[in-house]
Amino acid sequence: MKILMVCLGNICRSPLAHGILAHIVKREGLVWEIDSAGTGDWHVGQAPDRRSIAVAQHHGIDISKQRAQHFTPILFQRYDRILVMDQQNYKDVLSLASNEEDKNKVALFIPNDMVPDPYYDNNLFLPVFQLIENRCKELISELQEQ
Numbered sequence: 578m579k580i581l582m583v584c585l586g587n588i589c590r591s592p593l594a595h596g597i598l599a600h601i602v603k604r605e606g607l608v609w610e611i612d613s614a615g616t617g618d619w620h621v622g623q624a625p626d627r628r629s630i631a632v633a634q635h636h637g638i639d640i641s642k643q644r645a646q647h648f649t650p651i652l653f654q655r656y657d658r659i660l661v662m663d664q665q666n667y668k669d670v671l672s673l674a675s676n677e678e679d680k681n682k683v684a685l686f687i688p689n690d691m692v693p694d695p696y697y698d699n700n701l702f703l704p705v706f707q708l709i710e711n712r713c714k715e716l717i718s719e720l721q722e723q
């Protein structure tokens with residue numbers, strides 16, 4: 578299973594989703610490939626936001642070595658699932674799909690809901706971590722059943 582997590586900047590939410598899912602997958606002994614990308618390119622090559630690094634570190638997960646990449650259409654070919662953090666990410670990623678197969682890979686990370694962007698609010702990093710962690714646990718079970 579190859580999963581790509583996508584948000585806007587690829588420095589706050591998707592690096593957490595990437596790091597948390599990779600952590601659980603490794604603990605469960607699964608051989609899945611997890612990565613992340615941003616629909617915007619402003620932060621390409623940068624490490625995650627220091628607040629995301631800190632909240633993950635606090636929970637025993639090191640995301641400091643991740644580097645931001647821009648979401649480009651080639652990534653449709655590399656991943657089985659492209660999980661997006663909010664409805665705008667969903668529109669932006671779908672606009673780059675060139676066929677039904679690409680489109681079918683894209684889904685909201687939390688069905689019918691969004692992961693709020695914590696970039697402008699320091700107090701959101703912990704609840705966002707918890708939201709993503711809970712969804713990652715569900716996701717592992719859902720994907721293993723398929």
Ligand code: 4NP
Pocket residue numbers: 584585586587588589590591619694695696
């Ligand atoms: P992310 O958060 O999409 O969760 O990585 C953001 C990071 C940076 C910006 C916006 C959102 N920005 O405007 O630079």
